[in-house]
Amino acid sequence: MSTEETLKQLVNGFAGAALLTDAQGILITANLRARALFPALMEGRLVSGVIRNSDFQDSLQQVLEGGRSTDVAFVLRKPSKRHLGANIIGINGERQERFVFIHLRDREEEENLARMRMNFIASASHELRTPLASLLGFIETLQGAAKDDPVAREQFLDIMAVQAHRMQRLLDDLLSLSRIEMEAHAVPEGRVDMNALAERVVETMRLQARERGVTLNLIRDAELAVARGNEDQLEQVAQNLISNAITYGGDGGEVRIRVRPLPADHKHGPRIAFSVRDFGPGISREHIPHLTERFYRVDKQASRNRGGTGLGLAIVKHLVQAHRGTLKIRSRPGAGAKFTVEIPAADE
Numbered sequence: 001m002s003t004e005e006t007l008k009q010l011v012n013g014f015a016g017a018a019l020l021t022d023a024q025g026i027l028i029t030a031n032l033r034a035r036a037l038f039p040a041l042m043e044g045r046l047v048s049g050v051i052r053n054s055d056f057q058d059s060l061q062q063v064l065e066g067g068r069s070t071d072v073a074f075v076l077r078k079p080s081k082r083h084l085g086a087n088i089i090g091i092n093g094e095r096q097e098r099f100v101f102i103h104l105r106d107r108e109e110e111e112n113l114a115r116m117r118m119n120f121i122a123s124a125s126h127e128l129r130t131p132l133a134s135l136l137g138f139i140e141t142l143q144g145a146a147k148d149d150p151v152a153r154e155q156f157l158d159i160m161a162v163q164a165h166r167m168q169r170l171l172d173d174l175l176s177l178s179r180i181e182m183e184a185h186a187v188p189e190g191r192v193d194m195n196a197l198a199e200r201v202v203e204t205m206r207l208q209a210r211e212r213g214v215t216l217n218l219i220r221d222a223e224l225a226v227a228r229g230n231e232d233q234l235e236q237v238a239q240n241l242i243s244n245a246i247t248y249g250g251d252g253g254e255v256r257i258r259v260r261p262l263p264a265d266h267k268h269g270p271r272i273a274f275s276v277r278d279f280g281p282g283i284s285r286e287h288i289p290h291l292t293e294r295f296y297r298v299d300k301q302a303s304r305n306r307g308g309t310g311l312g313l314a315i316v317k318h319l320v321q322a323h324r325g326t327l328k329i330r331s332r333p334g335a336g337a338k339f340t341v342e343i344p345a346a347d348e
């Protein structure tokens with residue numbers, strides 16, 4: 001195979017945005033990711049006519065003239081502002097030809113990811129710091145002022161237990177979230193009987209529901225509703241959604257859980273829909289798109305008082321994504337809320 005053929009295969013198989021030029025800087029090939037960044041790229045045309053930035057163009061020119069490979073950061077202003085990076089690599093072919101391989105990166109995406117990671121760590125530390133500070137405060141009090149007061153001691157120990165459990169739940173949720181993220185690329189392949197799963201989860205939550213004066217009603221539309229997935233993970237999805245409905249929508253007195261097979265349509269194959277509907281106060285529109293963000297709560301204090309970590313729906317979203325399913329949230333203030341998860345059905 002010629003050097004050119006080999007390099008073309010590299011570009012087209014490359015995971016990032018990549019393109020290849022000849023010794024004049026004329027495009028030989030660009031992969032789909034590169035075309036998505038620069039739809040005007042055309043074979044047989046100069047790349048510097050499309051990626052119009054002088055820092056980029058100068059660097060490319062140097063490499064075309066035999067200079068060393070470089071990595072250049074630049075900002076494009078048109079059609080919209082974009083922060084890009086280009087790794088430009090000169091390659092000499094077997095018959096004196098010269099090629100230039102370019103890897104383009106969206107630096108904004110990279111910076112956003114880095115920022116998200118930083119924010120996440122900051123929020124997680126903050127969430128842990130609050131109960132920790134309270135624990136330290138009570139320990140100090142028990143060592144000092146309340147040393148010989150058995151009544152106060154009992155009371156403080158109770159509060160301390162609540163705070164310690166809160167930290168434990170937070171750590172559990174953080175760990176499951178990071179485990180789910182690490183495994184996100186692998187689609188769970190088991191067969192899960194969603195009717196039986198819903199029944200099981202509802203039974204384990206009846207007591208919690210009764211304590212809040214809530215009746216759980218399970219509706220199963222069909223005898224058979226088998227999803228493709230991981231049983232423990234789907235159980236966690238169901239549990240988080242039902243627990244939220246009881247906690248935040250319990251005022252409505254009823255939570256309705258439904259399992260419904262959906263036939264294939266033009267967009268999806270057959271799926272199993274699992275929905276949890278409550279008749280509580282509902283959620284106003286501006287909050288809905290943010291509910292699955294980590295640590296996002298409509299009312300921070302209400303969530304904390306009820307033992308929430310702010311991670312339940314983030315975990316649901318990630319688990320559903322790992323199953324290649326979807327999560328829909330429907331709600332209006334005063335009209336309750338409905339969370340629907342659709343998971344691909346298992347093969348017959």
Ligand SMILES: Nc1ncnc2c1ncn2[C@@H]1O[C@H](COP(=O)(O)OP(=O)(O)O)[C@@H](O)[C@H]1O
Binds near residue numbers: 240299303307314
């Ligand atoms: N059924 C519901 N009705 C009203 N608000 C809800 C409902 N489910 C979730 N929420 C809101 O979404 C927020 C995030 O939920 P979640 O991620 O499970 O965290 P947590 O329950 O720990 O606060 C909750 O704090 C609450 O404000």
Ligand SMILES: [Mg+2]
Binds near residue numbers: 240309310312313
């Ligand atoms: Mg929750």
